Amino acid sequence: MKKTPLSLRVPEPLTRPGDAPDFSYVQIPPAGNDKKPAHNAPVSEFNDLSKGIIRVLDDAGHPQGEWQPTVSADTLITGLKAMVKTRAYDDRMMLIQRQGKTSFFMKSTGEEAISVAQAMVLKQGDMFFPTYRQAGLLITNEMIRGTGWSTFDMMCQVLSNSGDKLKGRQLPIMYSSKDAGFFSISGNLGTQYTQAVGWAMASAIKKDSKIASTFIGDGSTAESDFHAALTFASVYNPPVILNVTNNQWAISSFQGIANNPETTFAARGVGYGIPSLRVDGNDFLAVYAASEWAADRARNNFGPTIIEWVTYRSSGHSSSDDPSKYRPKDEEKAWPLGDPIDRLREHLIYLGEWSQEQHDALEKEMKEEIMALSKEAQKLGSLTDLPDLPMKCMFDDVYKDIPPHLQKQIQRIERGE
Amino acid sequence: MKKTPLSLRVPEPLTRPGDAPDFSYVQIPPAGNDKKPAHNAPVSEFNDLSKGIIRVLDDAGHPQGEWQPTVSADTLITGLKAMVKTRAYDDRMMLIQRQGKTSFFMKSTGEEAISVAQAMVLKQGDMFFPTYRQAGLLITNEMIRGTGWSTFDMMCQVLSNSGDKLKGRQLPIMYSSKDAGFFSISGNLGTQYTQAVGWAMASAIKKDSKIASTFIGDGSTAESDFHAALTFASVYNPPVILNVTNNQWAISSFQGIANNPETTFAARGVGYGIPSLRVDGNDFLAVYAASEWAADRARNNFGPTIIEWVTYRSSGHSSSDDPSKYRPKDEEKAWPLGDPIDRLREHLIYLGEWSQEQHDALEKEMKEEIMALSKEAQKLGSLTDLPDLPMKCMFDDVYKDIPPHLQKQIQRIERGE
Amino acid sequence: MATMNMIQAINSAHHNAMETNEDIVVFGEDVGYFGGVFRCTEGLQNRFGKQRVFDSPISECGIIGTAVGMAAYGLRPVVEIQFADYCYPGYDQLVSEAARLRHRSAGDFTAPLTVRMPTGGGIFGGQTHSQSPEALLTHVCGLKTVIPSNPYDAKGLLLAAIEDDDPVVFLEPKRIYNGPFEGYHDRPLTPWSKHPDGEVPETHYTIPLGKAKISRAGKDVTILAYGNMVHVALEAVKVSGIDAEVIDLRTLLPLDIDTIVASVEKTGRCIIVHEATLTSGYGAELSAQVQENCFYSLETPIQRITGWDAPYPHSQEWDYFPGPARVARALVRAMEA
């Protein structure tokens, strides 16, 4: 056998700044193609479902195939509203960051369907373990259940102002709302994945009926916690949805730095013996249906499901990022699965339940609502105009009770040391 | 849909002490059944190869099918000798431990084919990153290449005596021999897996022709490094063999605590987009063939291979372990894939290249050789009879040069502090 | 009252805790059917069922990470890391998650979990079965770190740790599981049954976290020690004949500085003993605090008698170990200087 000299494969995206966008690497099957398996189907039935892309809405906005969810137009309109509101929120808060009123912000533009639809599917009492790109969970929860953090609360957190329920402790967007079923976001990537599995194990141990759902980015699947979570989920079969948001980018690294082209993130799950779906994340109906399927599966004690959402991070990674440095400008416009808001709007118009006029009005309304809220929120201060938190507030909640050594540090501060 | 109340699945082995052994969970296909794919076959060709068990020797010791290696009888006899020697070594050193001459020992009884055959396949300059259960790598290397550590050196390490090349620093069996292509064993499970991938990446970066091979146990696949290694291997395609020794047990935990029955350890690899084989680890010919296939693949720059070796840990986990506490007594006798030495012996006898008399003579010879060596080694001391290492030896090699703060600690010792 | 070694005392604490609180779950490598490699969880699975006591995959990351999630749900996980040397793969979940959750969520979520880890050497375990990582834990605000020196304290402190609403790391000095160890590896070990602190109630009791104990009153030098080093220190007092006060810290964080200061102000001399490596060990913190609080009382320099800055060696274990002779010599120096 002739020897090829060894060399390292260093994957590169198809295109870089200056190139025309090229998404030929994303194989897009027609909508309605895939079977919907039984909740207790053997893992072998998921070989194909974890490799293709489950789609419901076709390019014309018509629903197709077995995965069509049973969902009322009202529900869909609520979903549309929550997506539009999330986008308006993102845009406004990024502006506020640009104005220097806070330190940092992150948007989920283009990925709104995922958190909004899944928030609608899960129930009060369930627990999400999100990343920083699921603001839609909180916004939807407020809209449909009115529990937990409001959009106003989120704004105050972003501003670190006197209305911030986290007392200015966390970086903007690191929300936490137990009442909304929204677990405290960590800055350390991946850790929430294992915790969600633990939370779901606890629910099972207590013979409860609550389920957990957690999110991770394509890039972050490389973290150790991804593996720990899948291993424990594989072994103990807890009621958890393990979402992988494959938005094609991890800051400047494309998804090929986390996985090779011969597989998918969902296919990883099958390797662990866990049913796994790969789904069009920009198709509200597909997200709703797959989430509902996984939630039902979990609630019926059939165990975990992995769902890879194929989507695209339309905006920069964060307020600190300039994506034009590493990917073609306007790449998001070429994303072949479109925009989730546009696609649900088209579907509703096709159903005769919505019109472009209504849509324009909705966008205007949400923009104004967010604008008004953000003005209110700024009245409670911002990072440039810090609330007068007593220094000792820093020491609260380090422990349940302030131990002697922290008391002494407070005294040092009080003594003017 | 009727709701099942949630509950945690806590896997249990089929049998426990007092029960009759039951290996019905191990599905054993006939020998010779499997295709041998091209070295650059797409990952999809490994779906079946990662689920079944690749076997060459049938129950009568006759070789079958495409995976038969081209290997001379002499080579096989060398392999047999190395396996018998490894077992004699293990037995003797365990005895020495029982006599209190050292603190600890671990055997690889029943798993000898894996390290012996793979040591024969790899070349001088390649690097193994083993666990504590691959003493056969060193013993074989000495036998066929005469480089690196000898069996005598291994004994001295186990005894922590004045011949110990590791200066008594490491727990017994934590060998290290660069010249033998045997990386320093770590007590922390799994870490060698990622390192092997890094070493292989280095070889590729340098356009070298050397390959790496690493081992991990079924239980230890749960560690974070397993995932890091597979992720990096999936992305950079380095020349590495990723062996998983599934010997059914991890101390007292059965393999079902690391994976669920709907998958295999090899199937994990396919999920990562890495070609993966599941092989009868007690079939010397199958081990030889699969190792050769993976080594050729790596050396030709086609990248990593994962191999799950289906085998059985016949002895206790270590000298500190009593397996009768958690599994049926004599479970090893019921192991359906037999004993690797017996099976190769039967095959050689079938080939007309070996006889029971020769085998008995070999076992006697190896026993005596090991006994003689161990007597020699004990002349250099043992843990009960410690060599007079100067205290400062402890400080050597913490850094390349002894830094001032360690010099001061040596001075403290010298001053009698 | 029964006679228990430290393993039995720890086991008994689990029994008491689990009987009264259904939210306590116990898991870790080999802790289920087998009862743990040191047998601390023996019999628990049989008694409390597999849903509450089970084996875990070999992933310290997964053990601590799932425990954080369970604790956030409302359970009280008590997990075992097989050896403290193996806590590092789970260190991120401990430091960045368990320790931070209450603060970062302003009390919205909490992580009341207990992480048990056998610690320390003296068992010819080589470098990866012998380390004492307490300094890597005490630097982490949000964590509490506890280390008992005898069966009575082990049970009372473990029950307090389990009932504590903050994450607690519970270090178990494995060298003294079976008996107090004065540091003479070549002499037979006295079992706990012959020691007053081997008398352990079978019923529930707690020893408050954050309170040290004076193991021996004395007036000439203060010795700060914890875990197995308490016994080494007591032996060093005997050997040296110096009337030292031996303080068993019991909880490293939060530290009972008041007891320490009162003693050092009395004695004017202080020695710190631990088995972990010297540099940036917990002894450094103790030394700094004693110096800060007792500067004007100190007659001679505070000394740290510790393991050397080398990986815990296998055969040279007793060269590494800070035994009674070394501590006794330090006592003499403390009086001379």
Added chain:
Amino acid sequence: MATMNMIQAINSAHHNAMETNEDIVVFGEDVGYFGGVFRCTEGLQNRFGKQRVFDSPISECGIIGTAVGMAAYGLRPVVEIQFADYCYPGYDQLVSEAARLRHRSAGDFTAPLTVRMPTGGGIFGGQTHSQSPEALLTHVCGLKTVIPSNPYDAKGLLLAAIEDDDPVVFLEPKRIYNGPFEGYHDRPLTPWSKHPDGEVPETHYTIPLGKAKISRAGKDVTILAYGNMVHVALEAVKVSGIDAEVIDLRTLLPLDIDTIVASVEKTGRCIIVHEATLTSGYGAELSAQVQENCFYSLETPIQRITGWDAPYPHSQEWDYFPGPARVARALVRAMEA
């Protein structure tokens, strides 16, 4: 000689090292095409090719673990952990592997790798972009830990680290990437171009590891500082008007204790400043060593002025940060007591 900020100096060190040594490879999250989120590796991939400079998966465990393997092969990996706060998932590979390999194999295998990590706060990064984990590194025998305070030192120390045959953690105080920071967040930052230590040769030079630098000579108090706190200390000297000697440690392990002792013996007073949390911070070790070595010279207690024992807060960042006013007050106390 050119004017460089710390990012450029670090970048320049990479260039010099990679030009002359083909065995140097550079990788980490976003370090390849993009050149790192702080741009320290900008242009390296273009210049040295993708086989030597590349993006890595987001796995600190994988980054450090593969680097250990590469180093064992014979390469010299220089890897970036995007923020020091994220080193924990790779901590086991650092502590149990990189730091131990030479010793446990008696020199058979070694791990000459450099792990770069931006450290510290002051950038409104919240608790997970602000931590200073140096004490968790200095406790690890077998590792060296380096932290520069200016561009000139950054380049020379980084080249020394890369050329060192032991594993080195190179901490980069991100608050001073662009200019010295005296601790006034509300004043404009002076760029390095206006500072003498912003003059950096484009050619290769090294600054030996283990040697501290006297940043300001003085006779009344010794201030021990490193990284950005050196500038805070210098400012505190100005504010207080006290003639303090400021020692920039530069290497934390091995520590240049001789320079420290000489200074404290002269001044009789010592203040330690760091941004990390107090308890079991590196200041504890410094305090202990000063006390052990200079007991009879000390006139007043050694003080530690540090971050408080709380997670680094977002909005209260400047309440947490040990700024010049706090250090100045400590100087006054040091003189008064």
